[in-house]
Amino acid sequence: MDLESMYQEVILDHYRSPHGKGELDPFDAEVFHVNPTCGDEVTLRVKLSDDADPLVEGLGHVGQGCSISQASASVLFDQVNGQPLSEAMPIVDEFSMLMYSATSDVDIATLDDEKLGDAIAFEGVAKYPARIKCALLSWMAFREAVETAQASKTN
Amino acid sequence: MAEDLALKFKEQFPLLERTVRGGKPLIYLDSGATSQKPTVVLDAERAFYEQHNSAVHRGAHQLAEEATDAYESARATIAGFIGATPGELVFTKNATESLNLVAYAFLNSTLETERGLEVDPRFVLRPGDEIVVTEMEHHANLIPWQELAAKTGATLRWFGLTDDGRLDMSNLNDLINEKTKVVSVVHQSNILGTINPVTDIAKRAHEVGALMVVDACQSVPHIPVDVKALGADFIAWSGHKMYGPMGIGCLWGRTELLKVMPPFITGGSMIKKVTMESSTYADPPQRFEAGVPMAAQAVGLAQAVDFINELGIENLAAHEHELTGYALDKLNVMPGIRIIGPTENVDRGAAISFEVDGVHAHDIGQVLDDAGVAVRVGHHCAAPACQRYGVTATVRASFAGYNTKADVDALVAAIKRAQEFFGVAGDSVEGATDGS
Numbered sequence: 001m002d003l004e005s006m007y008q009e010v011i012l013d014h015y016r017s018p019h020g021k022g023e024l025d026p027f028d029a030e031v032f033h034v035n036p037t038c039g040d041e042v043t044l045r046v047k048l049s050d051d052a053d054p055l056v057e058g059l060g061h062v063g064q065g066c067s068i069s070q071a072s073a074s075v076l077f078d079q080v081n082g083q084p085l086s087e088a089m090p091i092v093d094e095f096s097m098l099m100y101s102a103t104s105d106v107d108i109a110t111l112d113d114e115k116l117g118d119a120i121a122f123e124g125v126a127k128y129p130a131r132i133k134c135a136l137l138s139w140m141a142f143r144e145a146v147e148t149a150q151a152s153k154t155n
Numbered sequence: 156m157a158e159d160l161a162l163k164f165k166e167q168f169p170l171l172e173r174t175v176r177g178g179k180p181l182i183y184l185d186s187g188a189t190s191q192k193p194t195v196v197l198d199a200e201r202a203f204y205e206q207h208n209s210a211v212h213r214g215a216h217q218l219a220e221e222a223t224d225a226y227e228s229a230r231a232t233i234a235g236f237i238g239a240t241p242g243e244l245v246f247t248k249n250a251t252e253s254l255n256l257v258a259y260a261f262l263n264s265t266l267e268t269e270r271g272l273e274v275d276p277r278f279v280l281r282p283g284d285e286i287v288v289t290e291m292e293h294h295a296n297l298i299p300w301q302e303l304a305a306k307t308g309a310t311l312r313w314f315g316l317t318d319d320g321r322l323d324m325s326n327l328n329d330l331i332n333e334k335t336k337v338v339s340v341v342h343q344s345n346i347l348g349t350i351n352p353v354t355d356i357a358k359r360a361h362e363v364g365a366l367m368v369v370d371a372c373q374s375v376p377h378i379p380v381d382v383k384a385l386g387a388d389f390i391a392w393s394g395h396k397m398y399g400p401m402g403i404g405c406l407w408g409r410t411e412l413l414k415v416m417p418p419f420i421t422g423g424s425m426i427k428k429v430t431m432e433s434s435t436y437a438d439p440p441q442r443f444e445a446g447v448p449m450a451a452q453a454v455g456l457a458q459a460v461d462f463i464n465e466l467g468i469e470n471l472a473a474h475e476h477e478l479t480g481y482a483l484d485k486l487n488v489m490p491g492i493r494i495i496g497p498t499e500n501v502d503r504g505a506a507i508s509f510e511v512d513g514v515h516a517h518d519i520g521q522v523l524d525d526a527g528v529a530v531r532v533g534h535h536c537a538a539p540a541c542q543r544y545g546v547t548a549t550v551r552a553s554f555a556g557y558n559t560k561a562d563v564d565a566l567v568a569a570i571k572r573a574q575e576f577f578g579v580a581g582d583s584v585e586g587a588t589d590g591s
């Protein structure tokens with residue numbers, strides 16, 4: 001491989017100036033996810049609106065980690081913040097599929113470029129099993145945070 | 156050992172001939188995690204399976220006799236390597252199991268006293284008793300003691316670390332005191348490279364009647380270790396880091412202690428007499444080796460010992476020491492590099508952890524990997540040491556007998572490339588290293 005295909009300029013840009021970084025307040029749910037093999041960690045907060053199809057009104061992430069984990073948190077913010085969950089969650093699904101594209105029979109051509117936006121740049125990362133977790137870290141945290149927020153609202 | 160000798164040594168490791176990532180020669184700098192295996196070790200395991208394979212200590216046939224013989228003579232060879240006798244050497248799966256075996260001897264003894272059974276009081280822990288470890292332990296020598304403390308109500312205490320990566324010995328006599336029952340210390344840190352003064356610590360532990368355990372995972376493969384000179388009561392290490400197979404570890408313990416320790420894993424091959432109601436247990440080392448043991452791995456590890464002895468562990472140690480000095484000299488003056496651990500080549504072994512300004516360890520690892528340089532990144536199963544030095548991850552290069560100065564040069568070149576790639580080279584790299 002060449003490093004450039006993994007560390008695409010878009011990824012490095014997000015890494016250098018991440019979007020959505022910071023402690024969101026107020027918030028509905030906070031989750032903490034770690035990647036124990038390399039010590040990447042993210043604390044992610046979300047705020048959802050009270051609509052029937054709740055909007056992601058806010059998303060904030062803080063943490064430490066490699067360029068891939070930091071950049072992917074930034075891309076996550078761009079793709080889902082302000083979106084209704086009915087649109088945001090399919091994006092998370094698309095991104096998971098992208099990350100497992102090299103190790104499963106997912107055909108990249110069938111993925112939705114529009115949903116993925118900058119996230120498509122992580123295609124090269126998918127070829128490195130050890131880095132897939134870095135890329136997915138904040139996305140999985142987001143998924144859990146949404147579930148937690150929804151559960152707390154229905155209670 | 157001169158560079159050409161190291162290259163000759165390296166020729167005996169088939170894996171080191173392979174290429175990675177599209178044809179790049181492999182530069183293996185991850186022997187701290189596991190070493191590669193020479194042909195003679197692979198052949199020894201194969202020969203065992205081809206000619207003598209059968210269950211050790213079971214069976215009335217010739218093969219069983221041969222397998223038992225091979226297993227027990229392997230024990231003698233390996234014990235000899237650390238100046239011990241065969242009866243003092245217990246085979247386990249790895250160092251992690253060896254350390255757990257000792258920790259569980261404390262727990263099981265404590266539980267047995269509570270049931271009114273008679274046990275050796277040295278292995279009984281009560282609330283108020285203390286267990287001492289260090290802040291640089293591998294998780295394998297931390298979590299078993301944390302668990303033991305939690306289950307018995309004993310208190311876990313630890314040596315702190317100095318800014319230059321050494322144990323803070325200033326409060327030795329306070330830390331190890333009349334309440335201390337067991338002290339467990341890593342001989343050579345897998346993350347910092349520090350070689351600890353375990354003999355001094357053992358002396359203090361014995362003054363107060365505590366038992367001394369040494370995690371020798373990173374020392375036995377790299378420097379001469381003689382259990383009598385070391386002064387410990389137990390030492391634990393793994394075969395796979397010393398050119399031996401995976402799946403075998405060792406625990407050396409003083410006979411007198413092994414004799415009074417309850418077993419950790421129970422089942423077949425570790426018993427004396429069994430009835431439906433209760434059982435009695437075999438003498439050590441069999442008491443601690445339940446089930447069909449890893450005979451082929453024992454044979455492989457004994458072969459690894461012979462392989463080391465051929466060159467001499469002193470010579471290997473000297474070679475690795477020189478290589479470490481060479482690497483430290485380069486890394487110490489490299490802009491943007493911060494070594495986590497001793498920067499001086501004194502009381503330190505062949506594992507060097509570092510951070511690169513502005514680039515996460517995982518990203519450095521990726522760029523190094525792209526150049527064929529295999530290092531480990533992360534917390535190296537020593538998260539508290541990382542926390543102590545304010546890092547979440549480091550890059551670690553670790554050497555063995557087959558590494559050369561050319562490998563160090565490749566490492567340095569790959570780090571420079573990573574700095575350039577991530578755009579952190581510009582301001583600093585010129586200046587200091589220019590013209591060198």
Ligand SMILES: Cc1ncc(COP(=O)(O)O)c(C=O)c1O
Binds near residue numbers: 250343
């Ligand atoms: C210092 C130290 N202790 C303990 C261990 C645990 O060894 P193993 O994983 O082989 O049980 C290691 C190796 O990972 C180590 O470096």
